[in-house]
Amino acid sequence: MRMTAMAVLAGSMLCSAPAEGWQAGVARVDITPEEPMWLAGYASRDHAAEGTLHPLWLKALALQDAEGRRAVLVTSDLLGFPKPASDRIRNRLKEGLQLDRAQIILSASHTHSGPVLDASLLCIYPMDAAELDKVKRYTARLEEQTVAAVEQAFAALEPVQLASANGVTRFAVNRRNNQEAKILETYDLNGPVDHAVPVIRVTGEAGSLKALVFGYACHGTTLSGYEWCGDYAGFAQIALEEAHPGATAMFFAGCGGNQNPLPRRSVALAKQYGEELAASVQRVLAEPLEPLDAALACAYRETELMLNDPPTREELVAMTKKGSDYMRRAAEEMIAILDAGRALRTSYPYPVAMWRLGKQTVVVMGGEVVVDYAIFAKQMLGHDTFVMGYANDVMSYIPSEVVLEEGGYEGDTSQFIYGMPAKWKTGIEAQVLGVIRDLAAQVGVPAQAKP
Numbered sequence: 001m002r003m004t005a006m007a008v009l010a011g012s013m014l015c016s017a018p019a020e021g022w023q024a025g026v027a028r029v030d031i032t033p034e035e036p037m038w039l040a041g042y043a044s045r046d047h048a049a050e051g052t053l054h055p056l057w058l059k060a061l062a063l064q065d066a067e068g069r070r071a072v073l074v075t076s077d078l079l080g081f082p083k084p085a086s087d088r089i090r091n092r093l094k095e096g097l098q099l100d101r102a103q104i105i106l107s108a109s110h111t112h113s114g115p116v117l118d119a120s121l122l123c124i125y126p127m128d129a130a131e132l133d134k135v136k137r138y139t140a141r142l143e144e145q146t147v148a149a150v151e152q153a154f155a156a157l158e159p160v161q162l163a164s165a166n167g168v169t170r171f172a173v174n175r176r177n178n179q180e181a182k183i184l185e186t187y188d189l190n191g192p193v194d195h196a197v198p199v200i201r202v203t204g205e206a207g208s209l210k211a212l213v214f215g216y217a218c219h220g221t222t223l224s225g226y227e228w229c230g231d232y233a234g235f236a237q238i239a240l241e242e243a244h245p246g247a248t249a250m251f252f253a254g255c256g257g258n259q260n261p262l263p264r265r266s267v268a269l270a271k272q273y274g275e276e277l278a279a280s281v282q283r284v285l286a287e288p289l290e291p292l293d294a295a296l297a298c299a300y301r302e303t304e305l306m307l308n309d310p311p312t313r314e315e316l317v318a319m320t321k322k323g324s325d326y327m328r329r330a331a332e333e334m335i336a337i338l339d340a341g342r343a344l345r346t347s348y349p350y351p352v353a354m355w356r357l358g359k360q361t362v363v364v365m366g367g368e369v370v371v372d373y374a375i376f377a378k379q380m381l382g383h384d385t386f387v388m389g390y391a392n393d394v395m396s397y398i399p400s401e402v403v404l405e406e407g408g409y410e411g412d413t414s415q416f417i418y419g420m421p422a423k424w425k426t427g428i429e430a431q432v433l434g435v436i437r438d439l440a441a442q443v444g445v446p447a448q449a450k451p
Contacts, residue, residue, distance in 0.1 A: 021294040024202050025062040025156030026211050026248045027149045031076065031142060032056045032228055033115050037134050040079040041112030042224055043124040043326045043417075048131070049115075053229035053267065054238060056114055058146060059250045061202070061211055062153035063357075066294035071103040071355065072150050073213065075250040077230040078108040078142075080368075080394025082120035085139055090392075092147050097154060102300035102353060105364055106146070107252040107391045111220035113229040117142070120394070123333055124326040124417055159205050163289035164360045166384060167197035167280035171232075171273045172218035174371070175260040176408065183262045193217070194254060194374040197280040198386035200360070201289055209247040212240055214281045215388060217254030217371055222261045222270040232261055235274025240281060253390040255365070255374035257397050258410050292358030297443035302349040303435045305428055310334075310344035310421035330416050344421040351392045352432065354439035361445050362386045363436055366393040370410055372400035376433055380447045381440055396420050401429045 032055045036048040056077035064070045072093070081089070086106050093099045116125055118139040127135070173183065177191025194217040202211035220231035230237065233251040240249035261273050311319075316338075319331035334344055353364035362385075363377045369389035377387050389398075396418040403411040404424060412423050440447045 021066055022160050022162050023064040023157040024160040024210065025153040025158065026060065027152035027156065028057055028059040028248060029145045029149045030055050031058045031078075031145060033138055035134060037138060038116045038125050038127055038131060039112070039226065039228070040114055040116040040121065041221070043324070044224070045226070046126070047226070049228055050226040051228070053113075053227045054234055056228055056230060056234075057237070058142070058149055059248055060149040060153040061213065061250060062150065062157060063296060064157055065296035069296045070099065070154070071296055071298050072099065072153060073105045073107065073250070074146060074150065075107045075213075075252055076109065077111050077234055078114045078117065079110055079112065080108040080120065080390050081106045081392065082117055083393045083395060084119045085117060085143055086393050089143050089146050093150055096147070096151065100300070101392075102298040105353065105355070105388070105391050107388060108394065109220050109230060109233040109251050110253045110256070110368075110390045111229065111231040111233065113220075113223050113225070113227065113231055115228075121417060123329040126325065160210055161203050162292040162357060163201045163203075164292055164357070164386075165199055165284045165287070165289040167199055167284040168195050169197055169216065169276050169280040170195050171261050171276060172216065172256065172259040173262040174258055175262070176258050176403070176406070176410065178262070180260065180262055191258075192371050192375055193259060194371050194387070196254075197277065197284070198254075199281055199284045199289070200357070201285065209244045211248045211250060212244070212281060213250045213252065214277075215252040215254050215386065216277055217256040217374055217387075217389070218259045218261055219256050220253070222264045222273060223267065224265060229270070232270050232273035232277060235271045236277040236281075239275055239278035243278070243282065252388050254387055255369040255371045255389045257368040257370040257389065258403065259371055290359065292360050295356075295358055297356040298353065299439040299442040300351065300353045301435050301439060302351050303431060304347045305350045305431065306347050306425040307345060307420060308422040308425055310346065313338050326417055330419070333419065334421055345419070348395055348420070350395070350398070350432070352435045352439060353392065354436070354443050354445070356443040356445055360384075360386065361440070362388060364388045364391045365398065365432070366391055367395055367398040368410070369398045370400055370403050372402065373398065373432065377436055380433070380437065381445055398432065399424065399428070401426065404428065
């Protein structure tokens with residue numbers, strides 16, 4: 001196993017004079033496309049967006065602790081930040097604000113009703129050159145908007161208090177272990193889930209609510225139409241902001257790689273699930289939360305996850321003559337790589353991060369992480385741990401060993417359309433959990449001997 005590591009504590013850069021407690025700043029920007037574009041997430045779509053159910057948003061929460069240590073959380077109504085865009089954004093934040101990768105979280109809600117981004121699952125959308133050009137221009141604009149929002153958030157720093165707690169809601173269903181077509185007649189749901197609703201409350205000195213950060217482990221796939229929408233997470237944020245005028249609601253996706261909102265496929269259901277999620281957050285706010293001391297620690301590492309042997313050129317050519325259109329296009333993309341004299345990928349630098357806000361631990365993982373990892377992380381670090389997926393880079397599904405062995409979409413076939421020529425090698429689970437354990441030690445969080 002080969003490992004490429006980069007881990008730093010957030011205290012490596014002190015950007016301003018220390019304060020007595022937390023300081024926070026919030027900024028937001030409307031990222032709804034200004035022209036018709038393809039929506040991300042489904043290979044079944046055959047044309048561009050036709051309208052808007054509600055605007056798409058990117059929001060930034062800048063934090064500074066009592067010692068001047070800084071970090072920023074970005075949330076967004078997007079499928080996910082692909083590595084090229086994520087790297088460019090984080091490099092610019094390093095240059096402009098002296099923020100290391102440990103201090104930056106680029107999170108996406110994984111809505112399937114947001115825009116396609118460059119270098120992300122392009123093989124599944126039958127777009128022509130004009131549509132691809134729109135994607136490139138939109139992605140470049142998004143990068144500018146993200147950097148500007150982070151800068152605005154830091155410019156707006158003011159004294160705040162932080163507190164956290166977990167709520168609960170139960171509309172996520174393990175999609176590998178339950179049949180969607182029979183969900184209304186299923187009375188004994190199977191498979192692991194994580195129904196926790198992690199909440200961080202940010203209040204100003206006068207007690208006014210400044211920001212609400214909350215999450216849930218479920219795919220943003222209630223909707224599959226042709227209108228821009230943040231799905232259930234978007235409706236949840238709207239409901240909370242209507243209930244708390246002046247506050248910014250920020251959603252992050254948990255380990256929902258194998259979780260779907262069921263039943264689904266209607267706007268009414270998306271609104272219902274959003275209102276259920278918002279109600280869970282409201283319940284948390286009505287009860288005592290744990291105050292978080294103004295002490296911030298952050299760590300980050302990229303670990304090289306190994307893939308099985310890639311297919312030969314002859315095998316790829318055979319794939320172009322059968323199967324779905326998007327699988328054929330994926331094979332053609334890999335043939336082009338080989339014909340250009342480059343080798344197919346045999347590993348990938350997988351990002352894992354850890355934040356500690358006072359006593360609150362936040363595990364941050366890239367990719368479409370299956371729910372098993374949230375369960376493992378909480379067994380290792382405590383059941384109140386917050387676990388985030390779809391952050392910093394969405395490169396493929398991240399299966400547990402059980403899912404990897406079972407195969408299917410999350411464990412096998414989805415790899416190919418993500419540009420991965422083969423399945424992950426056995427051992428991925430132990431490797432990722434080992435990195436989580438190491439980062440926990442760096443930020444001062446005790447871990448159990450075994451997850």
